[in-house]
Amino acid sequence: MAVFQLQQQWVDLISALFREEFLDSQFTQLQQLQDESNPDFVVEVVTLFFEDSERLLNDLCSTLHQRVVDFKKADAHVHQLKGSSASIGAQRVKNVCVSFRNCCEEGNLEGCLACLQQVKHEYTLLKSKLEALFALEQQIVAAGGSLPTM
C-alpha cells in the first residue's frame, strides 16, 4: 500500500483515539518526547504500561476473589493503575479507576467487581488500538515514509 495511504490511516486512527477519548493530551506530551535520539520512546513506555497493567489486573482479580477481601490492598493496586494510565494519557482507563477507588473505599464488593470488568474491557480495547497504531507506524517506516513530527 502506498505510504501516503498508510499515513492517512495513521492520522485517522490517532484522531479517532483522541476524539473517542481513549487518549488525552498527556499522550501528546509523550509523542513530543520522541525524536531521533529517542525514536522508540512511546512504544517503550506503552509496552511497559501493558506489562504493569496486566500484572495489576491479575493481582486485583485475585485480591477481590479472596474469602476475606482486603480492600486497602485492592485500593493500592487501583491507585497504581490509575497513576500509570494517567501518565500515558489513557483517559478512559483512568476514569474507570476513579470510580473503582470509590468502591474500594466504600468496601463495596459488587461495585469493585463491576469496575474490574469495566477496566479490563477498556484496557483491552485500548491495547488493541495502540497495537494497531504501532503496527501501522512500523509499516510506514518500513515503506520509507515518516510520521508527522509533533
Added chain:
Amino acid sequence: MNKSIAFASAGHDVRASLAGISGLIKLCYDVVSLDSDLARNLDQMNSCVEKLLGILNSVLDISKVEAGKMHLEEVEFNVAQAIEESVDIFHIVALAKGLEVIWDPCDFSVLLSSNVRGDCLRFKQILDNLLSNAVKFTSEGHIVVRAWVRNANSKYSELTSVQNCKFFDIFGGISKCFQNTEDNSQKESHDVIHHIGGDKEFIFEVDDTGMGIPTEKRASVFENYVQVKDSNLGYEGTGLGLGIVQSFVRLMGGDIIIQDKEPGERGSCFRFNIYLKSSEISSDNTEVEDSDLQKGPRSYSLHSASSKSWLKLQSNIQNMSTSQGINVDGISCLLLINGVETKKILQTWMGSLGIKLVFFQQLENLYEIMKKITQNYSNSSSSEPSLESANDEFSSHRDDNRHVLPLSLKDVFKRSGSRRSHKYLLFILDLSSGNLQEWISFLDYLRKRIHHFYQYKVVCLYDFSTSTFPVSCDLMLRKPLHGSRIHKILSLMREFGQKDGESVVLSHIVEVPRISSEIETKSLLNSSSHKPEILLQNFHEKLPLVGMNILLVEDTDVLRMVATNFLLRSGATVKSVDNGLQALNVVKMSLQEANSVSTGGSKCFPFDFILMDCQMPIMDGFEATRCIRNVEKQYGLHIPIFALTAYAESDEAEKVRLAGMDFHLIKPIKISKLLEAIKLVIKN
C-alpha cells in the same frame, strides 16, 4: 458642565462594578476545570465585561473631547507592530467571512521609521474602529490597510483645508501664537506647526470592498450616533465609533476623509493622517516625493503611482535587504497561497528585489513543474533550467486590478536570455489549501528529489484553522503575511548561499501568536488580558532545567520512565530510585561523600531538588521526607522536596506540609508546573 460631572461619577461607579465582576470571574477560574462548560461560560462573561468597559470608555472619551479635556498619552511604540497586531486580530474574524485582511506596507517607509512616541492606545482604537467597520460592512473581497510616512514639514502635509480651523479650536491656547497664519497660503506653511511638534506624518488607508458609503451621507457618517442605514439588513453597531475616530485623529494633528474609489470599484476607503514624533535617527531616505501622493481622488496604490515612488520603493527595500547582507541573485520563489492582495504585495516587494515569482493554484501543478525541472536538469548538464518570472508579465498587467495570472507551463520553461542561474528555490506554501497528508508527501518529495538539484527553503503559512501537527519546514509563519513576517522571509533568504550544499534544516521556527484564537472581538483596553497560546515551545526554552540534578523517587515503573524522560528532555540530570528507603540512603550517602572533603564553609548537596512520590511500598514519601529532614539538620541544609501526589484534595496539601515537603505537584508532572514550583522555592 454638570453633564460631564454626572457622566464622570456614573462612569466611575459603573467601572467599579465591572471591576468587581471581573475579579469575581477570576476567582471562579481557580475552582473550575479549564475544559468545562463552566469555564467557557466564564470566558464569555469575561469578554462581555471587557466589551462593556470598552463602550464605557468610548462614551467617557467623547464627553472629554467635547469638553476639550482630552489629553494624549505619549509612549514609545512601534507603529508597524501596532498595525500588525490589529490586522492579525481582524484577520481571524474576517476569515470566518471569507475575507482577506492584510496590511500593505506600500513603499516600506513605515517599516523604516516605525519607532515613535505617541498615543499608542488611541492610535489602535482608531485603527480598530475603522477595521471593525470595514469587516462588518464587507461580505466578500478584501480589506487592505496601507501606511506610509512623510517628513512632516513637507509642503503638502495638509489633507484638507478644514483641518486648520478645527485644529485651532481644540488647542485654543497654543493657537493664539499662530493666528496670523490661518490663511492656507502654502508659502508660509513652514512657519506654522501643523502638528504638536511631531517629526513624521503617517498616512493610513483602510480600504474595503464592501457596501460603500453614498456620497451624500459621507459627512454625516462622522457625526456620532449616525449610522448609514441604506440596506435593510440591519447592521449592528452603536455608531459611536467614527465620531471618536475623527476626534482622535484631529487631536493627533491630522484629519480623516473618505476617499473616492476608482469607478467600478466598490467599497469604502478611509484615509487619515496623524503626526508622531520619531524616535529613530532620521535620514533622507524616508522622505517621499509628494507630487503623486497628493490628496487626489484616487486612493494610493502602486500601480497608479509614478515611477518616482516606484524607485523609492525599490531603494527602501534595497536598503533593508542590503543592510542585512542578502544576495538575492538567483533566487526564485514558488508560491501556493490564497489572497489576491497578498499576492500583489508579495509580487511588489519581492519583484522589486529582483526575485522571480511563480504563483500556483494547486499542488498538482507544483508537482508537475518540479518533476519537469528535475528532468531538464538531469538531461542537460550544460545549461541550467530557469524559471521565467511573473515580473515581466506583471509590468504589462500593472493597470489590471485582477490578481497575477497563473503561468502556463510553457512559460516556465522558456529559456531566458540572461545567464542568471537559478540555484535557489524559495517555497511559500499556505497550509490551509490542501490537507496535511498532501503537504507531508510534497515536502518529503522535495527532500528526496529536489534536494539534489537545488538549495531550497520552505516557508509554511498557517492560521488557527490548520491542523496543529506542524510539518517540517524552515519557517512557519502565521497568516496574514505582512510586516514583521515579511522581514523573517528576508532573513531566511539571507541563508541562501551562505552554506553550500546544505540540506533542508528541519527545525521549526515558530512565531509565537500574540493572541489566542478564541478571541472573537478584541478588547480595546486589555490586549494582554488573554494569555497567548504557544503552539510549540520557543527554542530557547527547550532546556529549562539544564544544569539541574534531580533525584526522582517513584515506585510505578511507567511513571518513573515517563518522568525521567521528561526531565532529561528538559536538560536535567536524573537519578531515580523506586522507594522511600532507597531515597533516604541515597541522600545519606551523598551528604557524607560531598561533605567529607569540604573544609568548613558551605555544605553542599549534589542534588538540586528531590521529586518524591507519596504512596510507595516499604517507606512512603512522607516518612522518607521526615527522615531526610532529620538527617539534613546535621549539615544545616534544606533540600527542596516536591511531593508528587495523585490527589488534588486539600487535606493532602496539609499532609505534605506537615511532613516537611516544600511544594506538591500533581501527577502526571507538567514541566510548566515544575518550573513554577522551582521559582517559588528559589524566591524563599
